């Protein structure tokens with residue numbers, strides 16, 4: 122069943138030269154990184170040769186630190202990123218800025234700390250165990266779409282941890298809303314034009330709001346039910362958000378803010394983890410030696426039982442496999458554009474006020490100056506001895522600085538438990554004759570899914 126063909130999808134070295142603008146316009150690549158030449162993976166700051174003021178991609182770790190952390194106030198999110206995130210997520214963490222963002226982040230932070238995440242682990246393990254039973258019941262040789270499988274398990278985990286229910290209707294609505302976000306984030310050239318661009322974008326945002334309306338309404342209904350009887354409500358994220366208080370002003374979140382946070386967490390928290398796991402399976406299927414090492418660790422530590430939060434520390438190789446998969450296939454391949462408030466220089470490259478500045482995990486994680494043989498799948502790069510001396514800002518699947526992913530701990534716990542629970546029983550194999558192609562937008566996905574056969578071990 123396995124069909125390794127070289128080079129693997131998404132693992133080819135970058136092209137020497139960027140395709141011409143004409144060819145990009147006539148045949149826009151589904152994987153936008155095909156438009157970036159080798160130079161982008163070698164320079165500290167890359168700008169397209171013909172349109173140097175269109176965008177700057179910052180990859181030097183010290184410069185990334187400057188944009189994302191040290192001088193973060195001078196590099197706010199680009200106003201057009203703010204517009205689209207606000208249209209999608211309203212008052213949710215991804216949608217707000219300034220003081221409102223700070224307050225929401227303060228209120229939410231305790232629910233994503235290590236202890237809170239560990240308390241959610243049994244729900245994650247239960248979902249993973251259920252998926253293992255589903256796979257065990259599949260007829261021999263049955264094909265599955267691994268991307269859909271991983272989305273299914275992560276949607277179940279996010280809806281169980283947030284609402285203590287399967288919320289099947291919500292998962293469908295969440296899926297539709299996420300597609301709208303992906304489409305809304307696609308920037309066409311007309312969007313950037315002075316007047317007409319504003320009109321085009323306004324229409325797009327109105328459409329995005331309509332796409333979110335049913336999802337929002339369903340979550341509002343759920344919040345209403347909870348509020349009527351908070352005393353006997355389950356101690357899940359929804360109940361905790363309704364009861365949450367700000368440590369500084371003592372106030373809570375309004376019903377609309379709770380709704381927008383729930384929608385945001387639902388959206389930000391499922392496709393990303395699903396994507397990380399999908400590409401992990403893809404890489405393992407092509408790397409039998411690394412897969413065997415993973416199996417050996419799982420057999421030694423778990424011996425056939427389901428993993429718990431306490432096992433995670435004893436599964437370092439499992440973690441490194443996920444880290445390495447997210448290096449090569451970062452679920453969020455490009456972080457939302459930032460922009461300097463005033464003209465400046467980054468690594469000696471002039472950048473205009475208002476110009477788009479991108480920090481791209483995809484490019485940084487494959488940068489020639491930062492990684493040895495960047496296209497090689499090598500989980501042991503993340504061994505402490507081999508990580509020593511690597512700049513912190515050379516690896517940032519979860520972003521960096523104050524807006525770093527609030528769900529990073531949740532995501533790593535979930536990905537580790539799901540991979541451990543499933544990989545100790547199954548060896549998913551790729552289906553021959555199904556070329557894998559990447560779509561890189563807000564997240565990275567295999568176009569048309571990832572056909573695999575789940576073989577028992």
Ligand code: HEM
Nearest residue numbers: 214389390393394397452453457519520524526527528532
């Ligand atoms: C492998 C999984 C995940 C990846 C790769 C990922 C990646 C990211 C990245 C790169 C950002 C920063 C965006 C920016 O700076 O513009 C971010 C922000 C965020 N993520 Fe995640 N994420 C993942 C899982 C999750 C989960 C599980 C949740 C919640 C349950 C979550 C909730 C959020 C939220 C709310 C933000 C906005 C934070 C803020 O602006 O303060 N993410 N994520």
